[in-house]
Amino acid sequence: MLTMTAETSGKILCVRLTGELDHYYSEQVKEFVESEMEANQTQHLIWNLEQLSFMDSSGLGVVLGRYRQVNEMGGSVTVCGLNTQVKRLFQLSGLFKIMYFEKTEQDALRRLEGSSCKMS
Amino acid sequence: MQNVMNLSFNALGENEAFARVAVASFAAKLNPTMDDLAELKTAVSEAVTNAIIHGYDSNPAGIVYITASIDDGEIDVVVRDEGKGIHNIDQAKEPLFTTKPEMERAGMGFTIMEHFTDLLEIESSTSSGTVVRFKKRLADKRVRCV
Ligand SMILES: Nc1ncnc2c1ncn2[C@@H]1O[C@H](COP(=O)(O)OP(=O)(O)OP(=O)(O)O)[C@@H](O)[C@H]1O
Ligand SMILES: [Mg+2]
Secondary structure, eight states, X not given: OEEEEEEEETTEEEEEEEXXXXXXXXXXXXXXXXXXXXXHTOSEEEEEOTTEEEEOHHHHHHHHHHHHXXXXXXXXXXXXXXXXXXXXXXXXXXXXXXXXXXXXHHHXXXXXXXXXXXXX | OOEEXXXXXXXXXXXXXXXXXXXXXXXXXXXXXXXXXXXXXXXXXXXXXXIIIIIXXXXXXXXXXXXXXXXXXXXXXXXXXXXXXXXXXHHHHSTTOOSOGGGTOOSOHHHHHHHHSSEEEEEEETTTEEEEEEXXXXXXXXHHHO
C-alpha cells in the first residue's frame, strides 16, 4: 500500500509518501507529483520519505524523473527522512551527488526559505 | 535439513508486494536482522519487477516462478520467467543500463541485487527466458562476527 499527500509553500512543493513504493505504485506517484507541480508552478521539490517503509528501483526512477523536470526549470530537489534501506538505494545510484538531503522536512524548508529570502 | 517453498503468479504489478512479503515471511524463521530482511525484500522486488516489465513486457498472462530454499542459515531464491530473455547479461548488469528509459527505469535493479545479496547468478536465453538466483546469509551473523 502507498498513500501520498502534498503541501505547497510558495514555490516549494512537499510530497509525503507513506507505505511501500514499488513498480505498481510508481506511475501513480509520477502522475500525482506532475499534476501538483503544474498546478502550483513548483520550483523546488521536497520528498518527505519519513513514513516510507520500503522502496525499490522503481522509486529511484520516479525521483530521478522529477529531478530532471525540476532541474530543467532551475529548481532543486531535496529528499528527507530516509530509512536505512532507502538511504542505501540513493547511495548506490549516486543520487546523493545531485540532490539535497536533510534529516527532516523542517530542515529542508528552512534551507530553501532562507535562500529564497536572500534572493528577493 | 533443507526447507523449500514454491510460488507462481501472474505477471501483475500488484503481485510484487505479495511476492516479497511471502519470501520475507518464509525467511523469518532464520531470525534475520531488520536490515537483512529489508535487503532480501528489495532483491526479490527487483527480480520480480524485471520478470514482469522486461521478461513479459507487462503482459499479465505471463507467469513468474519463485523457489526459495532455506538451508544452514542461508536463503537461496530463484526467480524465473519464460519471457523474452536478456541479450547481453554483462551489459544488463552495468549500473544505469536500461532498455526501458521511456518507463523511467533507473537501470539500477541488478546493481541493487548484487549489493543486497551474497551471490547473484543470471542465466538467460531468448528462447526460454530468464533465471535470476541469489543467496543471502541470514542467521548467526552476530555469532560469526565475534
Ligand atoms: N527478466 C528479464 N527479462 C528480460 N530482460 C531483462 C530481465 N531482467 C532484466 N532485463 C534487462 O536488463 C536490463 C537491466 O535490468 P535492471 O533491473 O538493472 O534495470 P531496469 O529494470 O532497466 O531499471 P530499474 O531496475 O532501475 O527499474 C533491463 O533494462 C532489461 O533490458
Ligand atoms: Mg529492474
